[in-house]
Amino acid sequence: MAPSRIPRGVAVLLLALLPVVAAGSPAEPPPRGQHSRAAAPFRHPGVLVSGPQLRALRARVQDGDEPFRAFRAMRRSHYGQLSYAPRPVPVVECRPNVNPGVGCLDEREDAIAAYTHALIWAVTRDRAHAGKAVQIMDAWSARLTDHTEGNAPLQAAWAGSTWARAAELIRSTYGGWPPAGVHRFERLLRDVYLPEVTVAVPDHNGNWDLTLTDAATGIAVFLDDRAAYDEALRRFRARVPAYFYVRADGPLPRPPPGGQIDTPEEIAAYWFGQRTYPEGLAQETCRNLMHVGYALAATAHIAETALHQGTDLYAEVAPRITAALELHSRYQLGERPPASLCGGRVERTMGPDLEVAYHHYHGRLGADLPQTAKLLARQRPAGTDDLFVAWETLTHAADPG
Template identity: 65%
Template sequence: MRAATAAALLLVATGCGSGSGAPETAAPPAFTAPERFTHPGVLVGGAQLAAVRAHVAAGREPWKSAYKAMGGSRYASLDYTPHPAKVVACASNAGTDACVAEREDAIAAYTQALMWSVSGDRDHAAKAVEIMDAWSGTVKEHTRDDADLQTAWSGSSWARAAEIVHAGYPAWKGPEVQRFKWMLRKAYLPEVSAAVPDHNGNWELAMADAAIGMAVFLEDRRVFEDAVRRYRARVPAYFYLASDGALPKRPPGGTIDTADELATYWFGQRTYRDGVGQETCRNFMHIGYSLAATAHIAETAWHQGLDLYREQADRLAAALEFHSRYQLGETAPVWLCGGRIERTMGPDVEVALNHLQGRMHRRLPQTAKLAQSQRPGGTDDLFVAWETLTHAANPTPA
């Protein structure tokens, strides 16, 4: 079913703090979406973009190398050609060529937007607009089994690209912008709002990532609040803390609740320690997706005045340090996935590290070491792109 999830939503605002590492609370503060949205404010804020420009202009590392890597990618080429499709049909672990083209075109639009923001070259802004206009004038629907995940991955990049361009490039205006907004509402939001309670948790986190980004660009308070609700329900059910009890929290709204069902859902894991994730024993690639999406949601909320990081700081820090340690090569104990893990995490930790270490002043030595080893972080060709450039040591205030 593609119906949007409903909403008895938690309301009323909290201010954004600097973060002090306070422990999680059982009942997070209620929140109402901002009366006025801040732009640009989807994953990357205006102050962060200004900091990146200053670092690159001064030739400072790691931003200099990160910008060079981005500029040398095919996504940054002014000859980049979009390949829009009317119907994007993505079957499980497969799909049409349009599935790959859509994800890559969305990342290209975001890359071109960043190139324009850093360099000031309006040709990059025009290229971002060309790509976005091509898709908004063509795509009508997403179909097949992976439609929700496909729209999450591509939709998150579309929202980031549109937000940067619309906030500062006056040539993109009027009917073209409205058509792009209509595309997001009709061809993306229904999919990323679908109920997926018993799917692997990376799905719902990626979907909420896309939804909150679109909500900010569209200035839609209801969609924003629903994404916050999904974050608050899914993150505690995905990353374990001992305070949860003997068993992990069950997937929100799902049917999985017994010890045996949870162990199966957690890919055979029956010993639960701080930081272990629902897909740890599947592979670290999907854990990386979930760490990135969790941070993306919290970062976008931060730029809109809501500190979701603080609510899950202990959980997120534990998950980052746990998986970074093993991604860096530490031998897995027998109790963890039978001693067999797949160290396939991508460039997924910069955003969370920037907040927890840079704003909350927490020590995350394993995560910092992993981030350093991956710099300059590129793109996973799905929904993570150039986060060394945008978020390495960039703890600007909301």
């Protein structure tokens, strides 16, 4: 008789409950910020990418390992050129579903360019790229004063999450950003972005809430703002269970937190007409897989940043996210859903959104996620969605940590 084995899914959940060893090392710079004695200081760099991850990434790229293809693609992109010129505007005006607006694409692309140059600097130690990231951030902090129109919070979230990653890397690893520029950029994130990404959006589609919370989490860490960080984690814990369904929720998904949607009919309408709920279904599955991808990426970004700060949100949502990864990867790969799911038809538009979540659940914990692995193999090296996901094959695919 073969020896008994713990089922893979059970083993993953058991592993997820183990104590977390927080990112960071004695070689890292001392943490910044003053906090209450009860709260540990923030670790920097610690917005999506940690110091140990950067060191491992640098070694593997230089050794010509798998990340080299992703790094080469990033460096050759238009975002990675030293000739890149920022295009700041004083007011970004973005209406829903209206392009180009005023400054909408410019703001998002410039934020991604700043993050791209910060990553190139982190790998190569070429100060020209750090200087380019600083130039782009300084250009926007000198001009931007507001976001307006209906998509203002979401636009601020897309750009703000990326700005926080870029600024965190540069301030934590590069000594050439003048204090005046750093302080002006801090004010920009605190006064222009943070108010937008902390607005309540209970009855919006859930990718809004998660994307706003992604930005708020990164900005809070960069600003050493404990109150903003704690509020972001509260929103995460409220929204994720209302967005990704598991059977333990009962016959209906949880209603959006703080909203007005709570009857079976209202929930079905909110879930785009869906009335049966398989494990891992997302609130926007029957809308399209693109928006589910946004929500999965934002969820993983928040959990990854929190992990670097010593809080394991991944463990709290493991059954939901692993089920959602497999369900949506299967349909993105081309499998036809049953008639009971979205009328037998889904819109296969998911972008490069799964690397960070897969990195944790498979790379760190060993979860068997074959559909997700197959989809990622087709997408790699993943680039950017031109919104708020960028170069995550490079930063997370090859470092199980």
